[in-house]
Amino acid sequence: MTDSILFFFEVLVGGLLSGTMYSLVALGFVLIYKASSTFNFAQGAMVFFAVLSFCGFMEYGMPFAVAFFAVVLLMILVGLLTERLVLRPLMNQSEDTVLMATIGLGFVLEGLAQAKWGVEVRKLSLGVGDFPLPWIADNLKLFISALDITAGLVAFGMIALLTLLFKYTKIGLGLRAVADDPGAASSIGIPLKHIMLLVWSAAGVVALVAGMMWGARAGVQFALIELALKALPVLIIGGFSSIPGAIVGGLLVGAVEKILEVYIGPFFKGGIEAWAPYMLSILFLLYRPEGLFGEKIIRRV
Amino acid sequence: MKPVFMRYTKADIINFVVLLVIGFLVIPNVITNDYWYTSILIPWLCLTVAALGQNIVMGYTGQLSLGAAGFMCAGAYACYNIMLRIHGMPFLGALLLSGLIAACLGLIFGLPSLRIRGIYLMVATLASQFFIVWVIDKFGWFKNYDLSGATTFQKIYINGVAFTNGYMMYLLVAAIVVIIILLAINMARGATGRNWMAVRDMDIAAESMGVSLLKTKLQAFAINAFLCGIAGALYTYTYLKTVEPFAAFNISLSFKIMFMAIIGGLGTISGAFIGAAFILLFPVVLNVFGNNVFHGAIDATIISAIEQIVFGSLIIILMIYEPLGFSKLWETIKQKLSPKKSN
Numbered sequence: 001m002t003d004s005i006l007f008f009f010e011v012l013v014g015g016l017l018s019g020t021m022y023s024l025v026a027l028g029f030v031l032i033y034k035a036s037s038t039f040n041f042a043q044g045a046m047v048f049f050a051v052l053s054f055c056g057f058m059e060y061g062m063p064f065a066v067a068f069f070a071v072v073l074l075m076i077l078v079g080l081l082t083e084r085l086v087l088r089p090l091m092n093q094s095e096d097t098v099l100m101a102t103i104g105l106g107f108v109l110e111g112l113a114q115a116k117w118g119v120e121v122r123k124l125s126l127g128v129g130d131f132p133l134p135w136i137a138d139n140l141k142l143f144i145s146a147l148d149i150t151a152g153l154v155a156f157g158m159i160a161l162l163t164l165l166f167k168y169t170k171i172g173l174g175l176r177a178v179a180d181d182p183g184a185a186s187s188i189g190i191p192l193k194h195i196m197l198l199v200w201s202a203a204g205v206v207a208l209v210a211g212m213m214w215g216a217r218a219g220v221q222f223a224l225i226e227l228a229l230k231a232l233p234v235l236i237i238g239g240f241s242s243i244p245g246a247i248v249g250g251l252l253v254g255a256v257e258k259i260l261e262v263y264i265g266p267f268f269k270g271g272i273e274a275w276a277p278y279m280l281s282i283l284f285l286l287y288r289p290e291g292l293f294g295e296k297i298i299r300r301v
Numbered sequence: 302m303k304p305v306f307m308r309y310t311k312a313d314i315i316n317f318v319v320l321l322v323i324g325f326l327v328i329p330n331v332i333t334n335d336y337w338y339t340s341i342l343i344p345w346l347c348l349t350v351a352a353l354g355q356n357i358v359m360g361y362t363g364q365l366s367l368g369a370a371g372f373m374c375a376g377a378y379a380c381y382n383i384m385l386r387i388h389g390m391p392f393l394g395a396l397l398l399s400g401l402i403a404a405c406l407g408l409i410f411g412l413p414s415l416r417i418r419g420i421y422l423m424v425a426t427l428a429s430q431f432f433i434v435w436v437i438d439k440f441g442w443f444k445n446y447d448l449s450g451a452t453t454f455q456k457i458y459i460n461g462v463a464f465t466n467g468y469m470m471y472l473l474v475a476a477i478v479v480i481i482i483l484l485a486i487n488m489a490r491g492a493t494g495r496n497w498m499a500v501r502d503m504d505i506a507a508e509s510m511g512v513s514l515l516k517t518k519l520q521a522f523a524i525n526a527f528l529c530g531i532a533g534a535l536y537t538y539t540y541l542k543t544v545e546p547f548a549a550f551n552i553s554l555s556f557k558i559m560f561m562a563i564i565g566g567l568g569t570i571s572g573a574f575i576g577a578a579f580i581l582l583f584p585v586v587l588n589v590f591g592n593n594v595f596h597g598a599i600d601a602t603i604i605s606a607i608e609q610i611v612f613g614s615l616i617i618i619l620m621i622y623e624p625l626g627f628s629k630l631w632e633t634i635k636q637k638l639s640p641k642k643s644n
Contacts, residue, residue, distance in 0.1 A: 093620075100620055107556075107613030275431035
């Protein structure tokens with residue numbers, strides 16, 4: 001009896017921890033959506049692009065920190081070019097048009113990354129192991145690796161940082177103003193261009209961190225993009241404009257898909273993880289289309 | 302006043318006859334190389350049908366959808382199982398039935414469109430993509446318990462005539478495409494098409510004018526799935542022949558079909574042909590170019606990466622400068638070249 005409960009907890013914790021990885025990807029989407037009401041479909045590709053470049057720089061012999069900052073600079077450049085070449089010409093276009101353009105952007109980034117660095121699977125080591133920590137396994141009977149804990153801490157650290165940024169700084173106030181009404185915000189002197197650049201760069205950094213966590217677990221490879229797609233249901237569940245929503249959504253998706261996979265999967269030869277998040281998001285759409293923490297969507301005629 | 306026959310102008314009829322002559326007289330007589338039929342013309346026509354379905358739901362009705370490959374998979378395996386399990390089933394009957402089965406799935410997965418739009422809808426349609434392919438892959442019945450995990454599709458016989466070589470299969474696919482295109486043009490130009498576009502341009506206004514959103518949206522999704530189902534069946538029977546569901550009908554096929562609709566031109570019928578041709582032919586041309594100009598110095602990874610960069614940039618450029626895609630560009634060029642008509 002207690003064994004089965006313990007096993008359930010093990011599955012649950014495993015799911016929650018892998019869910020923080022989804023949260024990290026979703027966070028990048030939320031940042032851009034909050035500041036510009038743009039769905040950046042390319043976020044998954046940015047994750048792939050950032051971490052692949054990171055691995056590439058490391059292979060050139062750069063030390064960890066240098067490679068990290070080089071990629072941060074690279075992502076700022078990507079943000080700059082995106083703002084200049086994609087977003088500015090599409091200002092005041094319909095949401096769907098911008099969304100399709102970001103799908104195009106995603107393909108460009110995937111192509112660029114592969115053209116430069118190739119397609120082979122790379123191993124990424126962050127110095128923290130991805131095996132169950134003996135101390136926790138012995139005392140709590142839960143199998144949690146150092147990487148799980150790192151990913152969780154990093155995720156919560158980033159959320160805290162971004163929440164503080166949005167709530168208590170002048171930049172954050174500007175971001176919220178732009179999100180609310182870009183026209184009014186720019187008329188009172190908030191530099192729209194700088195705000196966009198800032199947000200896209202921040203999303204780039206978030207993408208790099210998310211990519212490093214994923215890469216350390218699953219290897220740096222093209223399949224990351226399909227994993228990153230799962231951030232979309234996470235967003236729907238959590239709400240597109242909510243930073244805590246990205247976290248709760250990620251945890252929920254991670255936990256539900258693991259529980260379904262472990263308890264129901266064996267009856268169907270597994271693979272439930274591939275679609276469970278999307279089905280869960282459909283359920284949410286039927287009952288709570290704005291997500292757990294999102295603002296209610298009101299459409300005016 | 303132009304002479305009009307059942308909503309078709311003289312120019313339409315001339316275009317149609319010219320295309321029929323090219324498709325059924327010129328191509329079969331000029332092209333003798335089997336490679337052209339089996340590797341270019343057949344997949345092009347099959348994917349055109351899928352791109353047309355995508356265009357109806359996305360271009361005409363304005364509902365973002367990313368599940369074409371799922372419906373194609375459903376259509377392919379519906380056709381396979383009908384042919385396998387019903388003795389003496391004619392292929393064309395099975396094809397029609399598999400389209401209808403896919404259409405039912407389209408109705409179910411189109412339901413979320415009644416409440417949501419944009420990216421929300423796209424995520425909901427992704428569910429159809431992953432779920433349908435998963436069901437077909439995991440339940441052995443669909444694949445007739447083939448232990449290899451792959452399915453080899455039957456050969457096509459119609460009235461005892463074998464459609465097994467490239468030439469015959471091309472004729473079959475082309476004939477089916479002609480029928481589908483005629484139906485699609487009729488729908489797009491009639492009341493159905495006007496309802497789709499009204500919903501796309503402003504759904505609330507459309508509703509207040511008495512257009513039923515429920516009926517219009519679900520109809521578009523059902524027709525999309527019907528066309529994708531038929532396209533999937535034709536694609537597997539005439540082109541792939543042996544299929545592993547997860548490998549053949551993955552998300553990147555859905556993206557490709559979406560790109561065909563966007564690049565060809567949203568809200569146009571001819572766009573499906575142009576888009577499918579571009580997405581299919583560009584890699585072929587790039588490969589030939591890489592082999593002949595650089596003598597194979599560029600490896601396949603780079604070529605496929607270039608392909609992605611070009612498709613992605615094209616989408617961005619088209620979204621900025623010409624949201625109606627290549628087919629609109631073609632119209633503009635034609636207008637610029639033709640002598641000015643006095644009205």
